Amino acid sequence: MRSLKTTAIKLSYISSKRSYCHQFINPNFDSKATKSGGGNNTNDLLTNLGYIYQLPTAGLLHYLPLGLRTVKKIGDIIRKNLNNSIDANEFPVNEVSLSSISPTSLWVKTGRYPNDEVFTLNKNGDKNAKFLLVPTCEEEITAMMKPYLKSYKNLPQIVYQISRKYRYEKRPRGGILRGREFLMKDAYSFHVNERDALKCFDMMKSKYDLIFQAFKIPYVSAWADSGEIGGDRSMEYHYLHEIGEDKLMICDECGIASNIEKCQSTPVGKGQFKDPVEVTWCLNKEGDTLIGIYYPGTHELDPRRVVEAYGGEDLDLDTINMPNEKVLLKYQRENEDIMLASMVRLMDCRLHPRSNLPDFPLSKYSKFQFVTIDEVDLCFSKVGDVCEHCGTGHLRMEKSIEVGHIFYLGDKYSKPLDLKYVSKDNAQEVVKMGCYGIGLSRVLGSIAELTKDDIGLRWPSTIAPYTVSFVTPPNIHDDTSLLREIEHLKNNNSTNTSDDWLFDLRKDISLGKKINTSHAAGIPICCIIGRKSWPYIELEIRGKRYSNTWEKAYEMEGNGSKFDWVSKGEKASTNSKNRTFEKHLVHKDDLNSVLAILLKDL
């Protein structure tokens, strides 16, 4: 009687633990969703396995326990690396949490509102929205820091937050990669001058490398155009994958990568292209100069290079995208005496001197008003172009998913929002800023996409919702002494990692289903506990190896020399047909040590 009572208490203790398998982990998930591969199926897989709940409204989702644990792990890695100093002279970094609601008036000042990519909040009957849901927080953070950065003595400062952001995607691709609500880490830095801000940019670059290395998945950092956010220096962090919407040009020699929009390269086949030559007409801002841009029909015109070749901001970029006829009409309408108006021809350097140019469209013009700028590069880099950085390698193009971006902002936000400090010389100076983002939901979605296989997900151990699962046959509940042993195993884990252990002791689910569920959910190691093998535990490794340090440890300490641990190599899976898993047999007393050795590589 007495022992029964004790068992009842112990049992309820096990089932009350947080890491006891919960009902969101679905043993009847539909594995077909993974088998067809690609597309949005990663979202279906995450949904089937109980990571996320997709709302009927496109682009919105809820995080379920497994998804939340994963995203928290990603956040923990980011926090740890931002908070820890690399060296003693480092700028201090502090975490904050800003409201998700921001007044539109602030965004009007920086020219980012009205904006049809933000969600606005309207009071009933009020046509003019006074608030919006933040897509990023440059405006708010600049306003918030104002009272704290009065003097040069208050600088530098770096603050960051991890929070939900909102963007009105017209056609959300749905799910986790491009939703209307997403989780983002955004950091902002404040400095007395550009030199300090760029030093901070480099410091954040080092921290980003540590963060992305901790995620274990190979990534590419690429020089990038600042685009919307603005500034002078910016770098993006990408995962290469065919479903990505970004395009990177990567050198096959030096490996330097750039976003295609920023890529600098030396064109191949200079002066050789004859046919067909395209021409795009545009105007200067005054409207009194007609500019003809001649380039190979096989290439795409790069507006940034055109502006550079023309030599200034005077070019009216809007007219580049207008149909040629419209531009020519506008030119003739705005210039009464065409004979006095000037014309510029920009000739791409790839063109052959005797290539067939399209006919000049105007009958009336003066040859004396004609200026030609030739030998200039006017087109986007193409596969095969010579890398500008090493001068020898050739460029290849890869599709990618952008997961992080760091910028030097200069005074883009501090100037319109009047963020000033008093300098050493008692002068009012504008604060220089930087901003640094990582999309946590994007990282989760990308890594799921990159690592999934026909069984399911396959997380690196650093971000897996649980690093280890323990599964038992359903009849374990008849074996009170073994149950006690399992409880002992859990409570005696001195390394404090047991919060990372998932115990699947469910009565109504077969051992095979439990193993399959653990593997499909992507938990790196599955420990199988049964009466027959006890006190030995069978380990099945689901995680991919990112290194092989365990082999040396096994050679030195395995096979009974220090640990009662036998590596059994690749064996047919206990339950998956046509699948082999790496298996190990470990004595319960050595389990903690062996798990620690194995997890290092996974």
Ligand SMILES: [Zn+2]
């Ligand atoms: Zn190169």
